[in-house]
Amino acid sequence: MGHAQKRLASTAARLASSVHASSLKSFPPKEALAGPSASSKTKTPSSLAVKPNFFAADTWAALQPPTKAALSTFTHRIGLATTITSPDVVQQACTHPTFIPLFERHNPKDPVPASNANLSALGNSLLGLFATEFVNATFPHLPTRVMKAAVSAYVGPTTCSHIATEMGAQSLLRWNRTSNTPTRPAVLHADAMASIPRALTAAVYQQHSLLSARKFVHKFFLSREVDLRSMIKFRDPKLALRETVSKFGREKPVSRLLKETGRFSLSPVYVVGVFSGADELGEGFGSSLKMAEFRAAEDALLRLYLTRQPPHLVQLPSSTFSSGVGDVFTASGTAIAPYTPGEIADSEVLYGSAGRTGTQVPGARTLAMSESAADIQ
CATH class of the missing domain: 3.30.160.20 (Double Stranded RNA Binding Domain)
Known part of the structure; x- marks a missing residue:
């Protein structure tokens, strides 16, 4: 075995963890070992020095589609086998938009696969809706800034990336790393992984109902404990x-x-x-x-x-939507339970706190408590 064959064999062993075994049967492909074409040598004497055709094993591995067995195993593992029955939907949810230019560059004649751009945008809105109503109903006295931080902790990009890793979606992700441009930031592996749970949330909503999507989000996102105490500073x-x-x-x-x-x-x-x-x-x-x-x-x-509402008394506004199959506009049925809106607590901090500049907000009260440490009773 020559040096080139040994390098390809070691690359195949390294890629075995991310590429299905059925794809390794055809590794290396013909273009990996093909030299200059015979037709090019007969044209002119100067064409004899044709540059060799270099083969990037990492690019080849990134272009390999996941098998239907891997997609089916993934849906069963996360409990969506009866909700999302089409493997194409799961494959679309795991295809980041940055993969499309890479695919078109190497396979210009093949049909372009669907990306999760629209699903990720819809799923991000649904995650924000479910997390906001959950935090607001569970902690009714939470200040606005802390509530926004809590929502980001529950369904933010870092959390979505970690949950995708726990789901085992690394081998199904199809993406391409991009660098910074004047109009958009770089796309890293964590950013691409974060799009998978968002797209799955939107897919559950489209394939079944809003309440099914909320159940999926509560199971994977909102069932976690977040330390809200560390988010409140005075x-x-x-x-x-x-x-x-x-x-x-x-x-x-x-x-x-x-x-x-x-x-x-x-x-x-x-x-x-x-x-x-x-x-x-x-x-x-x-x-x-x-x-x-x-x-x-x-x-x-x-x-x-940090006063917390008892779990059996928490009522979410999304429970007023129909429990039938379909989107919120066409689904027919009744709500899960009667809904009684809770009171919105006025618990904002009214005193003037200094920001990063260290200056007090104009017009804020700055009198401290009259009881000093020496006057403690």
Whole structure:
């Protein structure tokens, strides 16, 4: 075996994990070993120095279509075998738009495969709809900026890419890496992988119903736990708590020292509680009174903003659509359950927080809580 054959054999072994075994039977193809054509040598003496036909094994592997068995296995693995019955739909969902120019360049006479451009755009809108109503109904007191961050954490590009990897869609993805241009950013592997769950969401909606698409999204996306606590940050929690308590018509917050130990040692610990009348709003500890008071005010705000609705009481607006097969305009049937709209909580932070520039918002109240660390009761 020559050097060229050994390199092709090693390349075939490396590509075996991403290309189906049936495609490796014809590897390497004829163009991989073909030299200059005989007809070109008879034309002119100068044509004898024809450049050899180089073969890119990675490009050949990227052009190989997935088999129907692989597509069927994928739909059974993610639980969509009875919803998406056509393998062509799954293949379209796994074909990124960047693959089309690559295919046309190497196969100009073959029909162009369908890409997931339209499905990905529709699926992205559906993911945003389902995630927004879920976060808003589950955490009714969440501020707007935090709610947007939570929606991105549930159904954002990074999450979609990770879910596609967990689904096992790497071997089915057909795409081509592109670089930055003045009009569009580069397309990386994670970006192409993120389009697959979006396209599958749209395919479930088109093949079955909106409620089936919502069930698919809740199963793969919204069933995950997201740490919302780390998304809420306060520059001045004492001032924010004062504004919040005043907005709800409660008594002014007062800080009280609950416990302490080691006041005259090198490692003192203080436990401070924030009260509005007789109700304790929050509690915090620290090595100083200021730190404990800061954490107590922050704990009181987090208890409000992270108040979670019990799962059996969560009602989603999308449940008002018909449960029949078809899109929302043609499906016939009744809703799953009667829907009672919940109240939209007014829990925005009203105090002026400093942005990246460090300057306060004009017109914002800047008075801090009157109780300083030295005045803690």
